[in-house]
Amino acid sequence: MARISWTRDELMLACALVAENGWHELRQNDPETLELSDLLRTLPLHSTAAKSDPRFRSPNSVSRKTTDIATAHPDYRGTTTRGGQPTRDVVADFLRYPAEMAAAASAIRSGIASGELHRIKPQPEEAGDDEETTAREGQLLARWAIYRERDRGLRDRKIQQARRRGEVIRCEVCSFDFTYAYGELGTGYVEVHHRLPLHVSGPTETKLDDLAFLCANCHRMCHKSFRGESWRTPDTLRAEMQKASRRRIPHAASDSAS
Ligand SMILES: [Zn+2]
Ligand SMILES: [Zn+2]
Known part of the structure; x- marks a missing residue:
């Protein structure tokens, strides 16, 4: 073999x-x-x-x-x-990154010991073997994290909490509001993202305040494998967007000139 x-x-x-x-x-x-x-x-x-x-x-x-x-x-x-x-x-x-890598290895061990990592099937967005850059925390923790964020109950409780507090349910990074954009179709739709990745937080129970609301685009960008990182916080992603907008040449002007 x-x-x-x-x-x-x-x-x-x-x-x-x-x-x-x-x-x-x-x-x-x-x-x-x-x-x-x-x-x-x-x-x-x-x-x-x-x-x-x-x-x-x-x-x-x-x-x-x-x-x-x-x-x-x-x-x-x-x-x-x-x-x-x-x-x-x-x-x-x-x-x-000695502390981060040791924590990630021990989080993998906890996930195996609890049986959780064996129950979860491969998730569509996890970085596969064909990815150019491998996620620093490895495939199993990426799989576990994505699975955890798909927990409907958790997402629903987070939405209820925001409604009780009178908050608008929209993307924390770009302010996209599904209800505003899509009307009734988009009502109640939003994705949740863990502020701290599993390899940093360890496999602790999720508190609602650990979750951020994101639109689908920003959420993808938070999980994209890039230069060894496969996890970004909303703050980091917002900083990336600001950096990009400063570098951008406004193409609207050239469009209207032609
Ligand atoms: Zn967004
Ligand atoms: Zn996420």
């Missing part, structure tokens, strides 16, 4: 172990290696056929991956093993 490439999520879990181990590799018989091997063999990322191969993420393959990771550290003085670019990218991110 062909070797199954390590995904970003798997590399994050392995890298978290190596980082905890002072950037040293783990051996085949180390309890941490055995535990990670078991865990990786259950992740909902590969086909059942791939997972049925006994060599798939065996303790030996996990141990070899920790060697790739440890030797990709810039302070390593020996010969670097061939880890591949995704391995080097994960190591670079762990060195650049």
Whole structure:
């Protein structure tokens, strides 16, 4: 059977172990290696056929991956093993964002332990393997976050709260109001977005104040994979829009001149 490439999520879990181990590799018989091997063999990322191969993420393959990771550290003085670019990218991110990456790895572990990550099917907007830039937090947390935001009950409670407070239900970033734009058809339509991504907040219970109202366009832009980021807050997106509008050459003027 062909070797199954390590995904970003798997590399994050392995890298978290190596980082905890002072950037040293783990051996085949180390309890941490055995535990990670078991865990990786259950992740909902590969086909059942791939997972049925006994060599798939065996303790030996996990141990070899920790060697790739440890030797990709810039302070390593020996010969670097061939880890591949995704391995080097994960190591670079762990060195650049140590707290965030460790939190993301532990959030993946919590999602697996609670069974939640196994219940959720792949979501249409999550960054797939064919994405040019892989989301920093990996595929499973992106999937979980999108699923969580689709919870109708949560969205409805947020809308009720806004109505009680007498607030207008519109996009927090661009002020788009579905009722204003589409009349009766758009009444009560809005999307909700978590201000904090799962890899920062951890898998906590969602409070209504953690949610922002967004229009469909702004929501897509908040989740777009771009330069390693696949999550933006409404404030960050608003700043991007302001930056874009300052750079824009007003084309309305040239349109009317022609
Ligand atoms: Zn908007
Ligand atoms: Zn969202």
